[in-house]
Each structure stands twice: as structure tokens, then as C-alpha cells.
Amino acid sequence: xxxxxxxxxxxxxxxxxxxxxxxxxxxxxxxxxxxxxxxxxxxxxxxxxxxxxxxxxxxxxxxxxxxxxxxxxxxxxxxxxxxxxxxxxxxxxxxxxxxxxxxxxxxxxxxxxxxxxxxxxxxxxxxxxxxxxxxxxxxxxxxxxxxxxxxxxxxxxxxxxxxxxxxxxxxxxxxxxxxxxxxxxxxxxxxxxxxxxxxxxxxxxxxxxxxxxxxxxxxxxxxx
Amino acid sequence: xxxxxxxxxxxxxxxxxxxxxxxxxxxxxxxxxxxxxxxxxxxxxxxxxxxxxxxxxxxxxxxxxxxxxxxxxxxxxxxxxxxxxxxxxxxxxxxxxxxxxxxxxxxxxxxxxxxxxxxxxxxxxxxxxxxxxxxxxxxxxxxxxxxxxxxxxxxxxxxxxxxxxxxxxxxxxxxxxxxxxxxxxxxxxxxxxxxxxxxxxxxxxxxxxxxxxxxxxxxxxxxx
Numbered sequence: 062x063x064x065x066x067x068x069x070x071x072x073x074x075x076x077x078x079x080x081x082x083x084x085x086x087x088x089x090x091x092x093x094x095x096x097x098x099x100x101x102x103x104x105x106x107x108x109x110x111x112x113x114x115x116x117x118x119x120x121x122x123x124x125x126x127x128x129x130x131x132x133x134x135x136x137x138x139x140x141x142x143x144x145x146x147x148x149x150x151x152x153x154x155x156x157x158x159x160x161x162x163x164x165x166x167x168x169x170x171x172x173x174x175x176x177x178x179x180x181x182x183x184x185x186x187x188x189x190x191x192x193x194x195x196x197x198x199x200x201x202x203x204x205x206x207x208x209x210x211x212x213x214x215x216x217x218x219x220x221x222x223x224x225x226x227x228x229x230x231x232x233x234x235x236x237x238x239x240x241x242x243x244x245x246x247x248x249x250x251x252x253x254x255x256x257x258x259x260x261x262x263x264x265x266x267x268x269x270x271x272x273x274x275x276x277x278x279x280x281x282x283x284x285x
Numbered sequence: 286x287x288x289x290x291x292x293x294x295x296x297x298x299x300x301x302x303x304x305x306x307x308x309x310x311x312x313x314x315x316x317x318x319x320x321x322x323x324x325x326x327x328x329x330x331x332x333x334x335x336x337x338x339x340x341x342x343x344x345x346x347x348x349x350x351x352x353x354x355x356x357x358x359x360x361x362x363x364x365x366x367x368x369x370x371x372x373x374x375x376x377x378x379x380x381x382x383x384x385x386x387x388x389x390x391x392x393x394x395x396x397x398x399x400x401x402x403x404x405x406x407x408x409x410x411x412x413x414x415x416x417x418x419x420x421x422x423x424x425x426x427x428x429x430x431x432x433x434x435x436x437x438x439x440x441x442x443x444x445x446x447x448x449x450x451x452x453x454x455x456x457x458x459x460x461x462x463x464x465x466x467x468x469x470x471x472x473x474x475x476x477x478x479x480x481x482x483x484x485x486x487x488x489x490x491x492x493x494x495x496x497x498x499x500x501x502x503x504x505x506x507x508x509x
Binding site: 149244 | 336338356
């Protein structure tokens with residue numbers, strides 16, 4: 062990936078990430094980052110004993126690094142820290158595309174596929190920054206509102222980084238594309254939007270009396 | 286997987302699908318099928334040239350078979366029809382779990398992991414039934430409302446089946462589990478529900494005048 066001033070960064074197109082339908086493909090950094098930043102869960106794929114494993118993980122992005130984390134004992138993290146190649150997919154579903162024929166049914170979505178190599182984060186500062194980013198990815202500003210992390214907690218947590226080596230976004234939007242001769246038919250066609258929304262925050266049953274909903278959480282409920 | 290009358294079916298627990306945190310693990314067929322039937326997108330993982338690939342796909346379930354489909358030219362399907370081992374993950378996100386410490390933040394979710402072997406569906410009837418199931422998985426009853434599938438469309442479509450060999454569901458629900466000494470603190474804690482909802486159907490711009498929204502789509506909008 063190269064960057065020159067005033068030029069938009071794009072990821073290289075390779076055999077591994079090339080998208081067949083060109084009009085749905087986006088390799089520019091802005092599109093890739095926007096999807097990563099809006100998603101909450103990445104499906105992380107790796108190979109174990111020759112077989113594929115795909116697990117859902119929360120994550121965060123700092124620059125061109127993705128971070129995932131978990132308990133030290135987690136099988137996934139024990140594997141990944143060996144430095145395995147990984148593929149991460151983040152998909153945001155935007156709607157059903159309802160054609161006049163079953164053949165032209167589809168989904169509207171924004172999806173990004175990342176290929177990179179998992180690496181154990183050993184630098185203490187990078188590990189700290191990654192944990193802040195993962196928490197703030199769930200709710201921006203949340204880290205500063207929480208009880209400070211203890212050394213014991215930091216030690217119990219494994220953080221893995223993945224440098225984005227190649228990335229490809231695939232986006233479909235808009236109406237179905239039906240066969241020309243079907244447009245005059247009596248079959249209904251259109252789209253059904255699908256939205257993901259935050260509901261009203263619910264206090265923990267053991268919340269100390271009089272504690273208001275945290276600012277980061279209030280902001281979240283108003284965000285979507 | 287064995288079945289005797291009046292006994293609930295469960296999937297075998299193996300090294301590949303065992304979930305570390307036992308209280309979140311479910312291997313019974315009812316839980317696994319319920320998550321598969323509610324999800325819209327499966328992240329399908331397979332190995333290509335030793336590297337993991339994860340792609341989002343619509344799918345459907347008939348009994349213990351999962352079906353995915355796509356254009357014949359699709360790279361994924363060209364690979365899978367060779368009979369590769371696959372891992373499918375379907376994850377439904379239910380909420381943010383907001384602890385008093387960053388360490389005890391989490392997500393509420395229902396997730397299922399399937400391991401099996403991809404197989405090209407060659408039997409015409411099975412292929413037809415799978416395409417009906419995939420369409421009706423998006424909107425129950427939709428297949429019967431659409432213009433009949435042509436032979437050309439059937440020929441242009443590849444259908445892959447995956448027999449569910451092992452399956453494990455992981456479910457987290459409810460409030461954060463904080464450290465006992467943190468409960469008395471002034472930090473807010475609780476959950477933020479996340480809901481996925483259908484919006485009002487939008488007519489295709491070229492819809493023939495006077496055509497009402499299809500019944501399957503109306504039912505969908507009222508379903509969630």
C-alpha cells in the first residue's frame with residue numbers, strides 16, 4: 062500500500078481479494094475503514110490442522126492495524142499468537158432485495174474482507190492502546206468512564222494485532238435488477254430496509270442508587 | 286448424531302467445536318437450529334492454498350443440511366464444489382454488556398458454529414428444493430409469489446450443501462458480571478439492547494402501478 066499526498070490510498074487487488082462483480086468492489090481505504098468502524102463483530106477465520114475455523118470477535122482498528130482480544134486461555138488466541146494467516150470479514154446488512162423472480166432476489170449489504178497475519182502484541186503501550194480502542198469501539202469514550210484496568214486484568218488478557226495486508230469491500234445497494242421482460246408483470250418488487258438500532262439502556266439490577274446512565278452510553282443510544 | 290424417540294438430539298462435542306466457557310455452550314439441535322433459522326447471513330470459511338477465506342453468504346437449512354448458492358462463476362462456489370471442509374458461523378447480536386470495569390464489558394449474542402463438508406448438489410429435485418428454501422428463508426412464502434424459475438436460471442446457479450457434522454452454539458445474555466468490590470462504585474453498568482428490524486417495504490421505482498406489497502413481505506415487516 063502506497064501513499065502520496067493528495068492521493069487516496071487503495072489496497073492492492075490480488076487473486077485473494079479480487080471481487081468478481083466489479084461494480085460492487087471497492088478497494089479504497091476510506092470505504093474499507095468506514096465499514097470496519099461501523100461494525101461491531103468480525104468473523105475471524107484461520108486454519109487449524111488443515112481445517113477452517115471461523116469465530117465471531119469484537120475488534121477495533123487503529124490506523125491499518127486491527128486488534129482482537131480475549132482471555133489468555135482462549136483457544137482462538139492461543140492459535141493466533143503463533144502468527145497464523147487470518148481472514149476477517151465484517152458484514153453490515155442493509156436490506157432485503159426483492160425481485161420479481163426468485164433469481165433476482167439479493168441482499169443490500171456492506172462487507173469488507175481483510176487478509177493479514179495475526180501477531181501477539183507484546184509491547185505494553187500498544188497492548189494498552191488496543192484495549193482502549195476495543196472498549197471505545199463499542200462505545201466511544203467508554204474507557205475513561207470505567208474503573209482503571211489492573212495489572213492482573215492486563216496479564217489475563219491476550220491482544221492480537223492483524224496488519225491489514227489486503228482488503229476488499231463489497232457493497233450492494235438499491236433496487237433489484239430484474240429481467241427486462243419481467244418489469245411489466247404483476248409481481249411485487251422492491252426493497253425491505255434492515256436497520257440495527259440501540260434500544261434504551263437498562264440499568265444493572267445491582268447498580269448503586271442514583272447513578273445516571275454513562276455519557277458514552279447515552280451518546281450511543283442517540284447515534285443510530 | 287443419533288436420534289431416539291423422545292430424546293433431544295445433541296451434536297457431539299469434539300476438540301474442534303468445544304466451547305471453553307461451559308455455561309455459554311449449547312450443543313442441542315433445538316438451540317443450533319433456532320439460531321440458524323433466525324440468521325440471514327452465514328460467514329462461510331474454507332481453506333484455499335493453505336490460507337483462510339471467510340465470505341458472507343445467504344443460506345437456508347433443510348433438516349440437517351445447510352444450503353448456499355450463487356452464480357456458477359463465483360470463486361467461492363468453484364472452490365467449495367471440490368468437496369472442501371467448511372466452517373459456517375452465524376451470529377445474532379443482542380446487545381452491549383457494559384461493566385463497571387472495561388475488563389467486564391462484553392456482548393450479548395447468540396452464535397452458532399457449524400463444521401461440515403461442502404458438496405455440489407447435483408440432484409435436480411434437491412437443487413430445486415434448496416433454492417426454494419433459500420428464497421423462503423429471506424421471506425417465508427416468497428418463492429410461490431415469484432415468476433417461475435427458468436431452466437436457464439437453474440443452470441446458471443450452483444448450489445452447495447453442507448451436512449451439519451458438528452455444531453456448537455454459544456449464547457451470552459443478561460447483565461455484566463462485575464468484580465464483587467466494584468458493585469458499590471459510582472460507575473454506571475447495564476446493557477444496551479441491539480435490535481435488528483425490518484423497515485417499511487419500498488416499492489421498486491419501476492413497479493407496475495397498483496401492485497400491492499407482496500403478502501410474504503407484509504408478513505415480514507410485522508414479524509420483528
